[in-house]
Amino acid sequence: MADGSSETKSSNQMWGGRFASGPDAIMEEINASIGFDKKLYAQDIRGSIAHATMLAHQGIISAEDKDKIVHGLDTILSEIESGAFEFSRRLEDIHMNVEARLATLIGTAAGRLHTARSRNDQVALDFRLWVKEELQRTERALTALIGAFLDRAEEHAETVMPGFTHLQTAQPVTFGHHCMAYVEMFGRDRSRVRHAIEHMDESPIGAAALAGTGFPIDRHMTAKALGFREPTRNSIDTVSDRDFALEFLSIASIAATHLSRLAEEIVIWSTPQFGFIRLSDAFSTGSSIMPQKKNPDAAELVRAKTGRINGSLIALLTVMKGLPLAYSKDMQEDKEQVFDAAESLELAVAAMTGMVRDMTIRADRMKAAAGSGYSTATDLADWLVREAGLPFRDAHHVTGRAVALAEQKGCDLAALSLAELQAINPAITDKVFDVLTVEASVASRTSFGGTAPAEVRRQIAWWRARN
16 A cells, blocks of 8 residues: 555656656746846846936835835845855845845835836846946957957068968968958957947836836936936837847857957967967967877867857847747746857957967968969969050960979979070060069059058058057
């Protein structure tokens, strides 16, 4: 005959060992967000102080209650920052944890704080404030990275290296010019950050659950107090909008892609086969069994972070894609993705800024590689057009024959004799040798945005005035 204890045991086994108390434990586990949204404590308290101040100004609560609320919230902020505050999973989230502690500290006045607001607009405010602050940190980090590249570009405006297409030697460029390509990339990232801040610079507080409130609140007052340009204009959209989070993740994904491309180049350039750069021990590690190895681990880890950041973007897009207006609990899944991506991006940008400043440029290896693969062939074709008057397609054909001859002889184009070149086309003169060196090739690319050292320096100056 089964007794009650065995029946309870059977029920518990059905729910699984972690959820020994049955469905209530599962609901607590899936519903609680305090494990991650406690990161929003400062924004939550800041928003509550602004809200209470506005309520008192509008005569909705008394000045005495407002003073108690503000003092209590300041106390809670100090407790959290000192580590003395005890977060409770039973209270679900940061909002209820703060509110419960406030009630303990100041009594019934705490209950007046939630007048004319909902957790829906409260969390929208907290999260928007956090993302805005994170975007501002990202802007500063990208500015530092751009500055590092500008310094290296200025230092190496004349350092010749091979330019690649399809990872095959194409034409000579300067390392300074190559650095400036990344300045352009990260400059676009920073521009996207600034636009995102502009897009999201609206205050959600006062939208309440989804329909606004009948209390005579002043949303412009709270928007100004919290550093927003203005309040949002539709209460339904306000509580259901996570575009600001998606935009942050989109920006992070694009920036991480740029970081990953750079990381890949650092990995390639630091191989013995290329040898274009050396990383110090600060950004590389050795092998556990191969003493000669020096691995570019920091660059590889930056490259890997891109996968995490991209995953966060896809995760939140998927969460949001099927939600009817207005708020749904699904949106609780927004924060962990943004927090993780933000941490990954901060670390990746900081690591890359360090590597750009740290790496030793091996100009001799770059120059030697710059002349490989007949990289000045286009200069020969251009010379034939400019000096001999050939149509470009004819010049292209003549240059191809010259490259074939050099390949047959196992030498560079510049090593072919004038007689050999004139046998291919008699219009060629000894002046052609002025354009067949990598230095002459680079110096000739004077078009706006080109690789000529003077043009590189002009672009550096333009960016320095804006960085």
